[in-house]
């Protein structure tokens with residue numbers, strides 16, 4: 001063998017060994033391998049959840065030691081925080097009789113006992129921030145996303161529902177929270193603790209079944225287009241979910257996972273006997289007096305003598321109308337978005353935009369299906385799927401078609 005042939009042979013051997021090791025790496029990849037990119041954190045991020053807005057004062061309490069911080073600066077330490085009132089003060093904030101020269105303080109428990117705000121317990125720390133103008137304050141819970149979810153699950157879904165439905169709910173809520181966390185970096189909080197984001201009751205609303213669902217799905221999120229999915233959900237779709245672009249005015253959310261899909265599972269016939277979607281949620285009727293509609297329109301500054309009839313316009317595949325046309329005795333019809341119509345009559349009275357109308361002498365009879373905006377996961381449908389033996393994965397694949405399912409983190413951080 002010449003020296004040149006020997007070199008070529010050695011190079012070939014190296015190349016083969018390198019290729020084999022590359023291939024074995026590829027084959028060893030698991031489907032739930034964590035996604036590392038700047039769009040997806042690889043450990044649970046700290047969320048800023050606004051639990052109290054524009055209040056004149058609030059009460060705080062903690063049975064253990066608490067540090068008072070302004071950014072990294074420790075302003076005070078207490079061995080125990082008795083129930084004290086926090087108010088805006090001339091130069092900052094007052095906690096009981098103690099004044100702090102800061103418009104924002106973080107109350108951080110240093111031991112096991114949790115911080116209390118207005119009688120409710122919260123994990124993590126509590127930030128109190130004086131508003132511009134100086135008369136009101138906001139309270140913002142600083143809490144990691146997994147602990148946050150423990151206090152969301154039981155507020156957004158019955159904690160007695162089947163595990164697969166609670167798990168799907170936890171993943172949708174985690175994905176929604178992460179997307180808002182990315183979206184609102186420049187705001188002074190990431191999420192509101194109300195229906196305008198996700199209802200969050202803190203540690204006071206935790207339960208064993210919800211905790212299990214959050215732990216079983218730890219770190220799992222829905223994603224689409226390289227971002228966490230804005231995984232909307234609502235109580236009951238009434239037979240077909242709808243698109244985020246029209247139903248919520250979210251033009252950038254016109255993507256396959258949020259365009260709507262058929263749903264047979266919220267139909268009462270699909271549930272375990274005795275636990276079906278109530279008629280008041282799935283298929284309901286309400287009569288709204290014509291005089292009440294006319295008064296509502298006048299409050300919105302329309303000139304109205306009397307309402308004669310109402311009909312839905314621009315019906316989509318789900319049967320929802322984008323707009324509502326109201327015929328008047330005199331003058332042209334009034335056209336408004338279905339969301340505005342619901343707001344005018346009342347969200348609890350007109351529970352969805354999947355509506356048909358008929359007219360009697362004095363009233364408009366409304367027949368409707370479902371409760372809520374109808375985008376993304378249908379919660380009663382998720383329960384129906386879980387009752388029928390589906391797991392969280394098939395529930396999510398059904399309601400968010402083409403979304404990716406990723407596990408961003410799994411192991412608990414070392415205490």
Ligand SMILES: [Zn+2]
Nearest residue numbers: 263266378381
């Ligand atoms: Zn449904």
